[in-house]
Amino acid sequence: MSTRIVARQCTLCEAHCGILVTVEGDRVARIEGNPEDVLSQGYICPKATAMGGLHHDPDRLRTPVRRVGDGFEPIGWDEAFREIGRRLRAIRREHGPSAIAMYLGNPAAHSSSVLYGALLRMALLTRNFYTASSIDQFPQEFAAWRMFGSNVLMPIADIDRTDRLVILGANPAVSNGSVTTMPNAKQRIKDVRGRGGKVVVIDPRRTETARLADEHMAVVPGGDVHLLLAVLHVLATENLCDEAAIRRQCAGWDELRALVADFTPELAAPHAGVDAETIRRFAREHAAARSAVLYARIGVCQQVTGTLTHWLVNTINAVTGNLDRAGGQMFSTPPVDAPRVGKYLPMAHGAWTDRSGRYKSFRSELPVAALADEILTEGEGQVRAMITYAGNPVLSTPQAGRLDAALESLDFYVAVDMYITETTRHADIILPPVSPLEREDVNLLFPVFSVRNNLRYDARVFEPPADGLEDWQILARMITEVVPLPARRLTSRALNGVFERLSPLRLGALGIAAGPYGVLRRGRKGLRVKDVREAPGGVDLGPLRPRLPKLIGTRDRRVRIAPPDFVTAARAIVDDVRQAPPAGPEGYDLRLIGRRHLRSNNSWLHNVPAMVKGRDRCTVLVHPADADPRGLAAGDPVTVSSTTGSIVVTVEISDDIRPGTVAIPHGWGHSEPGVGWQLAASLPGANVNLLHDPALVDPLSGTSAVNNTWVSVTATSPGTQGRPAETAAASAR
Numbered sequence: 001m002s003t004r005i006v007a008r009q010c011t012l013c014e015a016h017c018g019i020l021v022t023v024e025g026d027r028v029a030r031i032e033g034n035p036e037d038v039l040s041q042g043y044i045c046p047k048a049t050a051m052g053g054l055h056h057d058p059d060r061l062r063t064p065v066r067r068v069g070d071g072f073e074p075i076g077w078d079e080a081f082r083e084i085g086r087r088l089r090a091i092r093r094e095h096g097p098s099a100i101a102m103y104l105g106n107p108a109a110h111s112s113s114v115l116y117g118a119l120l121r122m123a124l125l126t127r128n129f130y131t132a133s134s135i136d137q138f139p140q141e142f143a144a145w146r147m148f149g150s151n152v153l154m155p156i157a158d159i160d161r162t163d164r165l166v167i168l169g170a171n172p173a174v175s176n177g178s179v180t181t182m183p184n185a186k187q188r189i190k191d192v193r194g195r196g197g198k199v200v201v202i203d204p205r206r207t208e209t210a211r212l213a214d215e216h217m218a219v220v221p222g223g224d225v226h227l228l229l230a231v232l233h234v235l236a237t238e239n240l241c242d243e244a245a246i247r248r249q250c251a252g253w254d255e256l257r258a259l260v261a262d263f264t265p266e267l268a269a270p271h272a273g274v275d276a277e278t279i280r281r282f283a284r285e286h287a288a289a290r291s292a293v294l295y296a297r298i299g300v301c302q303q304v305t306g307t308l309t310h311w312l313v314n315t316i317n318a319v320t321g322n323l324d325r326a327g328g329q330m331f332s333t334p335p336v337d338a339p340r341v342g343k344y345l346p347m348a349h350g351a352w353t354d355r356s357g358r359y360k361s362f363r364s365e366l367p368v369a370a371l372a373d374e375i376l377t378e379g380e381g382q383v384r385a386m387i388t389y390a391g392n393p394v395l396s397t398p399q400a401g402r403l404d405a406a407l408e409s410l411d412f413y414v415a416v417d418m419y420i421t422e423t424t425r426h427a428d429i430i431l432p433p434v435s436p437l438e439r440e441d442v443n444l445l446f447p448v449f450s451v452r453n454n455l456r457y458d459a460r461v462f463e464p465p466a467d468g469l470e471d472w473q474i475l476a477r478m479i480t481e482v483v484p485l486p487a488r489r490l491t492s493r494a495l496n497g498v499f500e501r502l503s504p505l506r507l508g509a510l511g512i513a514a515g516p517y518g519v520l521r522r523g524r525k526g527l528r529v530k531d532v533r534e535a536p537g538g539v540d541l542g543p544l545r546p547r548l549p550k551l552i553g554t555r556d557r558r559v560r561i562a563p564p565d566f567v568t569a570a571r572a573i574v575d576d577v578r579q580a581p582p583a584g585p586e587g588y589d590l591r592l593i594g595r596r597h598l599r600s601n602n603s604w605l606h607n608v609p610a611m612v613k614g615r616d617r618c619t620v621l622v623h624p625a626d627a628d629p630r631g632l633a634a635g636d637p638v639t640v641s642s643t644t645g646s647i648v649v650t651v652e653i654s655d656d657i658r659p660g661t662v663a664i665p666h667g668w669g670h671s672e673p674g675v676g677w678q679l680a681a682s683l684p685g686a687n688v689n690l691l692h693d694p695a696l697v698d699p700l701s702g703t704s705a706v707n708n709t710w711v712s713v714t715a716t717s718p719g720t721q722g723r724p725a726e727t728a729a730a731s732a733r
């Protein structure tokens with residue numbers, strides 16, 4: 001049996017760790033870390049082996065399928081594309097372009113095929129475009145856009161050089177970093193302390209990351225905004241800021257100082273759940289550090305205060321002189337210089353809204369919270385057809401249990417996915433791409449957010465099957481089907497011919513050639529795709545370098561630290577601070593937040609045996625002080641209810657979680673009829689998004705505030721475990 005080893009990356013999460021895949025015959029025998037990888041240096045997490053599990057998974061679709069009755073039957077590619085074109089064009093003719101909605105999910109961003117996803121979105125000319133970003137990093141993009149003039153300019157925490165790392169609402173010891181690509185985050189965090197620095201984690205749960213830190217501050221969910229406003233108060237009133245940096249870089253200091261003038265730690269404490277003395281000490285220590293950086297991620301994004309919190313994070317970094325300097329918050333210089341061109345992208349917040357007028361478009365898309373309504377609400381502008389690409393919104397977005405019915409009601413639904421999931425089971429046609437190990441790629445997105453500038457390469461481990469298509473090829477064919485073409489029979493073939501020559505890899509090579517390291521700038525010494533192909537660990541392009549003020553998209557090239565709409569929204573918080581913190585609706589006395597597990601990745605690794613062996617993962621974590629009065633014992637099935645819905649899961653008791661708060665992971669609840677992932681369907685767990693009210697969003701960015709749900713937890717009778725209980729909203733609406 002022949003044995004070979006192929007170097008590439010694991011593309012499951014943003015870390016994109018370098019892996020060495022040992023292939024024996026036609027099977028993956030082993031996946032190990034690649035010690036030569038310039039960013040991950042041999043590190044992998046337990047999920048890496050899932051790359052093999054996915055490839056060999058018998059439940060993974062290998063051919064397009066068409067719905068017949070309650071099941072699916074194989075169908076040829078040409079027939080599938082013809083049918084898709086015919087149906088989508090007819091719907092557009094009759095109801096207009098916005099009758100076709102598109103949803104783009106997280107794994108799309110992990111291959112360059114996403115470029116074709118963006119092109120398809122443009123070809124559709126629909127207002128109904130949705131992505132997972134509006135339950136993820138939208139607040140970060142929104143804050144970056146208003147402060148730096150471009151949504152691409154989400155600053156990166158320079159954690160490899162900082163003397164003080166403060167992490168809010170992120171658990172990189174498990175997630176390995178997001179919007180700051182940092183493979184082996186655990187070691188990088190330990191290294192901060194190893195070189196004499198300090199690490200502070202602000203999180204309602206004593207997380208795996210908090211355990212690595214010097215200090216853990218168990219903030220109340222959503223209390224970060226109070227905490228940070230009070231920190232700013234101390235920094236401003238005790239003259240602890242870097243005035244020279246503020247004069248050089250920022251605009252709005254006077255407004256900001258006025259805003260926080262009376263916002264004392266004593267007033268903030270009951271809202272933040274952190275005592276005043278700790279807040280004062282935190283601010284002083286932060287200002288005294290040689291370099292210091294606040295790094296915040298989705299824990300605070302998924303809050304009604306998501307954008308405000310990210311604004312305050314960036315602002316504190318700026319006013320303490322830690323923006324655009326080593327050890328602070330920085331911007332990358334990636335091979336395709338997205339940070340430089342980002343400011344030319346149209347953001348046009350509110351260019352259109354959903355039909356209710358509640359959700360504004362941002363970045364040319366609508367918040368996903370509007371999706372079920374846009375399909376179900378009858379009348380002018382109703383969505384009649386849907387395309388999903390690499391997403392599982394039935395499990396990953398709050399829709400009050402209505403998205404199943406909504407998808408089922410569509411005239412036509414086509415999914416680009418390799419599994420029959422809770423979402424794609426409603427499709428008329430499913431188009432599966434080849435497995436990740438069958439594609440060749442150079443990912444140009446994550447170097448934009450990496451802790452070091454780099455370029456890395458994904459080699460094919462297996463040749464794709466003769467009739468296999470990559471995502472971009474599938475999407476290109478769909479573009480051909482939906483763009484208006486004269487003499488379609490003749491011209492569509494010509495257009496396909498053009499697309500086939502424009503693989504994302506080729507387009508990427510052009511981008512690299514024109515980029516800061518490329519042959520067009522550096523001549524013959526410039527970086528080419530060929531160079532990374534020949535460097536099995538990729539190419540290191542050095543540490544992050546200062547890039548301001550040039551990069552900034554604001555007119556005077558200054559950082560807006562007091563955007564008027566942010567100040568107005570914060571003013572309301574300041575004005576209300578003397579009132580008692582809000583309580584939940586009658587009968588709901590616990591706050592629900594999310595949680596991620598090292599062997600799980602959102603909704604879609606649960607069919608790989610090595611990822612789900614061992615204990616039930618979809619448990620509700622409850623503090624003993626909350627479990628005891630409710631008579632809950634570890635391992636009991638319990639009913640978790642909100643005003644929106646209710647589910648049954650197993651209880652886990654731990655003092656790692658802040659009293660009054662409970663945590664449940666998302667992406668579970670696979671036992672719906674008709675799903676194709678057999679192993680996943682056999683597992684316990686329920687869909688936590690049935691509990692979250694879709695109407696609860698960050699009012700600035702429209703991001704779903706899923707870390708802000710009031711719930712009750714009650715003992716339940718055994719035997720109902722793992723099944724969604726009755727969904728209140730499904731009957732109420």
Ligand SMILES: Nc1nc2c(c(=O)[nH]1)N[C@H]1C(S)=C(S)[C@@H](COP(=O)(O)OP(=O)(O)OC[C@H]3O[C@@H](n4cnc5c(=O)[nH]c(N)nc54)[C@H](O)[C@@H]3O)O[C@H]1N2
Pocket residue numbers: 104105106107108111132135136298389390391392393395396397416417418419421433436471594595601602603604666667688689692706
């Ligand atoms: N309550 C709650 N909800 C959350 C979150 C939370 O913390 N709490 N987190 C949110 C976040 S951060 C995210 S990113 C979203 C994720 O939400 P989604 O992106 O909607 O869903 P995923 O679970 O990532 O599902 C990915 C789908 O893509 C398919 N897929 C995988 N690889 C490929 C590929 O290469 N090509 C194609 N065509 N398909 C592929 C998989 O089979 C799967 O069906 O969930 C969000 N939802």
Ligand SMILES: Nc1nc2c(c(=O)[nH]1)N[C@H]1C(S)=C(S)[C@@H](COP(=O)(O)OP(=O)(O)OC[C@H]3O[C@@H](n4cnc5c(=O)[nH]c(N)nc54)[C@H](O)[C@@H]3O)O[C@H]1N2
Pocket residue numbers: 013014106136168169170171172174175176177178202203204205207219220221222223224297298299300303593594595596597598599600601602707
């Ligand atoms: N193993 C694994 N890795 C992953 C993923 C996965 O599903 N599994 N998903 C990937 C994806 S798509 C993403 S976007 C990233 C996300 O990466 P992270 O942002 O690191 O995500 P989480 O692990 O959900 O961490 C969020 C933290 O916020 C805390 N939190 C909740 N509410 C609040 C609050 O109000 N304030 C504060 N301060 N903290 C709060 C939670 O307790 C939790 O510890 O992870 C990626 N990596």
Ligand code: SF4
Pocket residue numbers: 010011012013014015016017043044045046047048175176183184
């Ligand atoms: S951290 Fe794990 S899942 Fe993420 S890229 Fe690295 S090995 Fe893959």
Ligand SMILES: [Mo]
Pocket residue numbers: 106136
């Ligand atoms: Mo995400």
